[in-house]
Amino acid sequence: MSEVIRKGYSEFVRIPIGPIHPALHEPYYFFFELEGEEIKNVWIESGGVHRGMEALALNRNYLQIIPIAERICGICSNSHPLAYTMAVEDAAGIEVPERAQYIRVIAQELERIHSHILWAGLGAHAIGLDTAFCYLWCLREDVLDIWELLFGGRVTHAVNWIGGTKKDIKEEDIPKILKMLKNLRKALPEVVDAFLYDPTIVRRLRAGTLTKKDALRLSALGPTARGSGVKKDVRWGYGPLAYGDLRDDYGYKPIIHQDGDVYAKTYVRLMEIEQSIDIMEKALDDLPSGPYRAIEGKTPKVIATLKKVKGAEGIGRHEAPRGEVIHYVRMEGGEGPYRWRPRAPSLNNNFTLPAMLVGCQVADIPIVVASIDPCFSCTDRMTFIDENHRKFVLSYDELIKISREKTWGDA
Amino acid sequence: MMVSIVEALVGLFVFPGFLFLFLFGLLFQGMNRKLIARLQGRYGPPIIQPFYDFFKLLGKENIVPKNANAFWFNVAPIIAVASVVTLMLYIPVGYLGPLSPVLPSGFGDLIVILYLFALPAIALIIGASASASPYAAIGAQRELSMLISYEFPLAIAIFALAWRAGTFDMGELFATQPWTLGGPLNAIGFLLILLTALSVIPGKVAVGAFNIPEAKEEIAGGPLVEYSGRNLALFELAHYMKMFVISAFIVALFLGAPISPLIGMSGFSAIVVDVIWFLFKVFIVIFFTVTLVAAVTARLKITQAVTFYWFVVDALAIVGLILIAADYFFFTGVM
Numbered sequence A: 001m002s003e004v005i006r007k008g009y010s011e012f013v014r015i016p017i018g019p020i021h022p023a024l025h026e027p028y029y030f031f032f033e034l035e036g037e038e039i040k041n042v043w044i045e046s047g048g049v050h051r052g053m054e055a056l057a058l059n060r061n062y063l064q065i066i067p068i069a070e071r072i073c074g075i076c077s078n079s080h081p082l083a084y085t086m087a088v089e090d091a092a093g094i095e096v097p098e099r100a101q102y103i104r105v106i107a108q109e110l111e112r113i114h115s116h117i118l119w120a121g122l123g124a125h126a127i128g129l130d131t132a133f134c135y136l137w138c139l140r141e142d143v144l145d146i147w148e149l150l151f152g153g154r155v156t157h158a159v160n161w162i163g164g165t166k167k168d169i170k171e172e173d174i175p176k177i178l179k180m181l182k183n184l185r186k187a188l189p190e191v192v193d194a195f196l197y198d199p200t201i202v203r204r205l206r207a208g209t210l211t212k213k214d215a216l217r218l219s220a221l222g223p224t225a226r227g228s229g230v231k232k233d234v235r236w237g238y239g240p241l242a243y244g245d246l247r248d249d250y251g252y253k254p255i256i257h258q259d260g261d262v263y264a265k266t267y268v269r270l271m272e273i274e275q276s277i278d279i280m281e282k283a284l285d286d287l288p289s290g291p292y293r294a295i296e297g298k299t300p301k302v303i304a305t306l307k308k309v310k311g312a313e314g315i316g317r318h319e320a321p322r323g324e325v326i327h328y329v330r331m332e333g334g335e336g337p338y339r340w341r342p343r344a345p346s347l348n349n350n351f352t353l354p355a356m357l358v359g360c361q362v363a364d365i366p367i368v369v370a371s372i373d374p375c376f377s378c379t380d381r382m383t384f385i386d387e388n389h390r391k392f393v394l395s396y397d398e399l400i401k402i403s404r405e406k407t408w409g410d411a
Numbered sequence B: 001m002m003v004s005i006v007e008a009l010v011g012l013f014v015f016p017g018f019l020f021l022f023l024f025g026l027l028f029q030g031m032n033r034k035l036i037a038r039l040q041g042r043y044g045p046p047i048i049q050p051f052y053d054f055f056k057l058l059g060k061e062n063i064v065p066k067n068a069n070a071f072w073f074n075v076a077p078i079i080a081v082a083s084v085v086t087l088m089l090y091i092p093v094g095y096l097g098p099l100s101p102v103l104p105s106g107f108g109d110l111i112v113i114l115y116l117f118a119l120p121a122i123a124l125i126i127g128a129s130a131s132a133s134p135y136a137a138i139g140a141q142r143e144l145s146m147l148i149s150y151e152f153p154l155a156i157a158i159f160a161l162a163w164r165a166g167t168f169d170m171g172e173l174f175a176t177q178p179w180t181l182g183g184p185l186n187a188i189g190f191l192l193i194l195l196t197a198l199s200v201i202p203g204k205v206a207v208g209a210f211n212i213p214e215a216k217e218e219i220a221g222g223p224l225v226e227y228s229g230r231n232l233a234l235f236e237l238a239h240y241m242k243m244f245v246i247s248a249f250i251v252a253l254f255l256g257a258p259i260s261p262l263i264g265m266s267g268f269s270a271i272v273v274d275v276i277w278f279l280f281k282v283f284i285v286i287f288f289t290v291t292l293v294a295a296v297t298a299r300l301k302i303t304q305a306v307t308f309y310w311f312v313v314d315a316l317a318i319v320g321l322i323l324i325a326a327d328y329f330f331f332t333g334v335m
Helices: A003-007 A053-058 A065-070 A079-092 A098-126 A130-150 A172-199 A197-205 A212-217 A220-228 A243-248 A262-286 A300-305 A346-350 A351-359 A362-372 A396-408 B006-015 B018-039 B050-058 B070-088 B110-130 B134-165 B169-177 B185-207 B227-252 B268-296 B302-332
Strands: A013-017 A029-035 A037-045 A310-320 A324-331 A339-341
Touching: A013 B134, A029 A362, A029 B169, A037 A351, A053 A065, A053 A079, A053 A339, A065 A079, A079 A098, A079 A310, A079 A324, A079 A339, A098 A130, A098 A262, A098 A362, A130 A172, A172 A197, A172 A262, A197 A262, A197 A362, A220 A324, A243 A262, A243 B227, A262 A362, A310 B006, A324 A346, A324 B227, A339 A396, A351 A362, A362 B169, B006 B018, B018 B050, B018 B070, B018 B227, B018 B268, B050 B227, B070 B110, B070 B227, B110 B134, B110 B169, B110 B227, B134 B169, B134 B185, B134 B227, B134 B302, B185 B268, B185 B302, B227 B268
Parallel strands: none
Antiparallel strands: A013 A029, A029 A037, A310 A324, A324 A339
């Protein structure tokens, strides 16, 4: 956003929200023009939390990047490493064993359950209903306990490994997972009841409509798109991992809602929790036996295998709880990738916010911003500063040119 | 009835004035917070946490924003506390007797009380407008909208009672039980009026669905966004005292019956028992109108809240008023 807009004349009241504000959990800058309580114009500005993830990765080998990818997002901490390993496997042509694919699906759905419960809690907090927040985060604790039991970490899970998973799921742990899922399934109707039928909550959720046209134009992803009636889900459309089997055998399909407002997005997320429980149960049922890693041996063996790959590109696509994650990897020999480029779903979703916020009231800002489940720090990949340390903005064409240069040299 | 200087000073600063209000306002807020926490499945802070907060804030730096109007910015919290303490002097704390009527002529006027009740909110609006912050400006707008929405049902409730009891004197109203003024229709009418008065409390105290002016997730505390240190401590104190006073006011008007005649006590011990009984009733009222509302409702938008008060609560009050009038004109007859 330029200084002209910020300092120029306007007939409306102007308020900034962010970079630090109770409605936002991460730094982001919104600039509103208001008439009374109604929002007339919105500008958004990102770039507050550039952490240099890609630069960090340049000095590390293929396996050391997995923990970095895990820390791109604290909540999608399985989706990013998964998409990264999928990209490396795609480039190196590694076939992942079936058991590992099922374990990845289980981990991924576990993450979706935990993320959507967390979102529902934050949504409740955004409309001032802290009781629901407390109860939902209490439910989430059980899911985190299962993470700890299966993979050792509550928040950063370390599930993925190139060519498979880091750990296997033990037979004796399966009943504990099933028990947790059963308890969750029992507790869920109460949550659904509160969010979809409680009069005060529903009144607050009917705000921030994203039309189907806008969702397609701004290429919204994940529940944000599905809440506007766009059938977009990598799991069922593209069918990575074992999702292809599950889709064909059990006929799962994306959950969509036509309304496009916060209520619709809430509906999609809550129904997806239920679907994820189903998928996890089926996947645990069908869990095939066999190896869980394509490359036998420890780190040096894996690195040695990957070192041989030269001049290959790979793409890892995966449906994170917030939408599609894409990782791009280019391998040119050496212990680490020549180029690694993650793209978080919030990059697309953040730019649907102006379309949703115009016409809302000030009171709607927290819940509408929360409705896309934004992950602002995941999206920040670069910040441009000139010699006076002032930020500046690049145009689309300049950006394309610079990215091409960075990826292919002086092309 | 004349009051000596000592009596007036004790009344103003000790009982039922500042010290009493300070202790029970903060104590009830502590209990309120603890109960909300238990309802939410948390442990919650210790019951005396508001005291810690208050004294800690007193010792903190008092920042006045550069563009603020420093005079009104600093005066507003004092007006808020002073108006709430003054209000308490009009409210009989469970009995009528020594130290209770501190004003020269009985308890004074219900209309004065009604106006005094608007003062803390107006002090907040003044302070917010003086603090030169866009968030505070939005908060002040919302506080004003809330004020015009809940004052009308409260006025209907109070005037229904005053009309039926035939007096504006707080002491006489305390001694009268509105339920006993007529037949069953009258009792039902006053039940509706009581409901109206109770539903005004969450709006006045700004909790739960009506925590709109302060809305920390939306406008970061609204009117209080620029306040810190001593000024913030005073505003918080005024807020908790207001919670106590508005509940005590409703209890004194509608549920004022003392317990000592029932158990046959008299003298000083009767007063002590009556005060405790009164505090217990205030606590129950706070529990249902503040704690529960804060725990189970989501914050409404300002337009929704105004609609609620103007159409739902007002309708309730007017139906109650019609029932009372019907009872008076058709059954009880002109006294």
